[in-house]
Amino acid sequence: MSQPPTITPIGTVHSCFPDKFGVPRQPSLCPHARGDVVLHPPWNNEEAFRGLENFSHIWITFLFHQIPAAHRPSTLVRPPRLGGNTRVGVFASRSPFRPNRLGLSLVRNQGLIQHNEDLRLAISEIDLVNDTPVLDIKPFLPWCDAPQSATAAWASEPPRPALGVRFSCEAEQQLQQFQGEHPELRELIREVLSQDPRPAYHQDDPQHHYALRLHQLDIHWFVADGSCVVKRLDNA
Amino acid sequence: MSQPPTITPIGTVHSCFPDKFGVPRQPSLCPHARGDVVLHPPWNNEEAFRGLENFSHIWITFLFHQIPAAHRPSTLVRPPRLGGNTRVGVFASRSPFRPNRLGLSLVRNQGLIQHNEDLRLAISEIDLVNDTPVLDIKPFLPWCDAPQSATAAWASEPPRPALGVRFSCEAEQQLQQFQGEHPELRELIREVLSQDPRPAYHQDDPQHHYALRLHQLDIHWFVADGSCVVKRLDNA
Numbered sequence: 001m002s003q004p005p006t007i008t009p010i011g012t013v014h015s016c017f018p019d020k021f022g023v024p025r026q027p028s029l030c031p032h033a034r035g036d037v038v039l040h041p042p043w044n045n046e047e048a049f050r051g052l053e054n055f056s057h058i059w060i061t062f063l064f065h066q067i068p069a070a071h072r073p074s075t076l077v078r079p080p081r082l083g084g085n086t087r088v089g090v091f092a093s094r095s096p097f098r099p100n101r102l103g104l105s106l107v108r109n110q111g112l113i114q115h116n117e118d119l120r121l122a123i124s125e126i127d128l129v130n131d132t133p134v135l136d137i138k139p140f141l142p143w144c145d146a147p148q149s150a151t152a153a154w155a156s157e158p159p160r161p162a163l164g165v166r167f168s169c170e171a172e173q174q175l176q177q178f179q180g181e182h183p184e185l186r187e188l189i190r191e192v193l194s195q196d197p198r199p200a201y202h203q204d205d206p207q208h209h210y211a212l213r214l215h216q217l218d219i220h221w222f223v224a225d226g227s228c229v230v231k232r233l234d235n236a
Numbered sequence: 237m238s239q240p241p242t243i244t245p246i247g248t249v250h251s252c253f254p255d256k257f258g259v260p261r262q263p264s265l266c267p268h269a270r271g272d273v274v275l276h277p278p279w280n281n282e283e284a285f286r287g288l289e290n291f292s293h294i295w296i297t298f299l300f301h302q303i304p305a306a307h308r309p310s311t312l313v314r315p316p317r318l319g320g321n322t323r324v325g326v327f328a329s330r331s332p333f334r335p336n337r338l339g340l341s342l343v344r345n346q347g348l349i350q351h352n353e354d355l356r357l358a359i360s361e362i363d364l365v366n367d368t369p370v371l372d373i374k375p376f377l378p379w380c381d382a383p384q385s386a387t388a389a390w391a392s393e394p395p396r397p398a399l400g401v402r403f404s405c406e407a408e409q410q411l412q413q414f415q416g417e418h419p420e421l422r423e424l425i426r427e428v429l430s431q432d433p434r435p436a437y438h439q440d441d442p443q444h445h446y447a448l449r450l451h452q453l454d455i456h457w458f459v460a461d462g463s464c465v466v467k468r469l470d471n472a
Binding site for chain 1: 241242243244246262263264265278279281282283284285286287288290291292293294295297299305311312323324325326327328329330334335336337338340342371372373374375376377378379380381382383385386387388389393394
């Protein structure tokens, strides 16, 4: 290989998560988290996806574009799953702070859609922030991608939902208003907040109020008595 | 993203497959197919792999380096699994002829080893040709990488071994000679040939004799009465 290869995105993610804050830490945690891969030429061609309707799940290889290209990854990272204090090797984690900034997500295939001028691949159960550059799409092959014998010490079970989620009266009324535009908004908020997106070092501060953006809405919430309370929803 | 990102391999595969011919069409088909990822600086550091011993399987993201960088992938490909005639979309296949030439393999983690001056990650059940540039290594997380509900029409089961494998008397004697250097050579040959690596358009030509390279050996074979016969082994 004479020179380092360059990569050209085949598409860009349009996602319900405008910001990193609140994005699930792996796919599949939030079934109502939806998005589209907006396909770039020459890949905005139905032919390139012929037969993909036979596969329920697909691999998205993407770039962690919010990590600066100049960021020099360290050999050790602190996964949130281990409480944010234990350090493990960068290659023993799925941390975005890694060489080549390559991400890998298994998402549910919802099929091609035409949206105005764009051909898009609809996806769900995503953990992808808006504007993520997509480098490749591959079908999930159960027989070789899911070995029965696989073991994974501290990460063999999904993280349990950490928090119950309640809605204030104001938030309940607002959910009704947004019902037409975002019919699954309640489920999405519940799924995202139940994962407890607070940074580990905040979890002893019950007074802290947060705003987390989903679609074009700021979701205002705080934690009281081990439960997440959604106070109100604002147009951002 | 102002300019297309470049990628820098973190390591290079040292594999039992010097050539593309005979490489299994997915990992896990050949348990005795072994290799190492020879790690490049600064990733030749045990710290970067701390904790990886907890994971039985790992994802290797790699470059299909034998496809010329200038190759312009087409939207349709002909997977060998479908007989080599049916065309499907490039994103509905795992074909190496794809944009960005990115490959993805799930392999078995055999742990770090020191080999002369090199730090290497030993791997098995591989489908990687020698000298493959490795771009990333990630742990396999069963809870999010292996959904129970996944479906995959024509690729839900592994391909069955297509051919029985027999050894000539000459080959049997040679296997004994190479026993010290390659103790698993018989199993490897059997696993590789039983997948029937012949190109689809050859399968009506029983007279054809093949040489397939494993390690530094040319394995000479042909197909007779639906069985693969290993004639002899030559030092290449």
